[in-house]
Amino acid sequence: MNNEFATFDIVEYLDNEEVITEYLSAAAEDPNPDVFLAALGDVAKAKGMTQIARESGLGRESLYKALSKGAHPRFETINAVIRALGVKIAIVQGEKAKKEPGNI
Secondary structure, eight states, X not given: OOOOOOOOOGGGGOOSHHHHHHHXXXXXXXXXXXXXXXXXXXXXXXXXXXXXXXXHTOOHHHHHHHTSTTOOOOHHHHHHHHHXXXXXXXXXXXXXXXXXXXXX
8 A cells, every 4th residue: 555645735726816816815814924924935936936036126045035934024025026926915904903892
């Protein structure tokens, strides 16, 4: 009996804009910032790190470093990557704010 399993690579499934948007949105909901950075890295790999590096104005090595686990990239770096990926950040009212009295 063969007990080998194929390695799961999310990059293979990030093949359209809707999936990418949902993946990044779900990752942004996680309180651990490493989850969002990893998701950005996954999407950048799916779209091509060289292309994203060029479009974001970052060096390829800098891009890998900025999106690595435990990194603390500047907002400008994250914003450049997000724009290069063709997505944007949207701010919406959270559940906690909706429940508090006095909120519009």
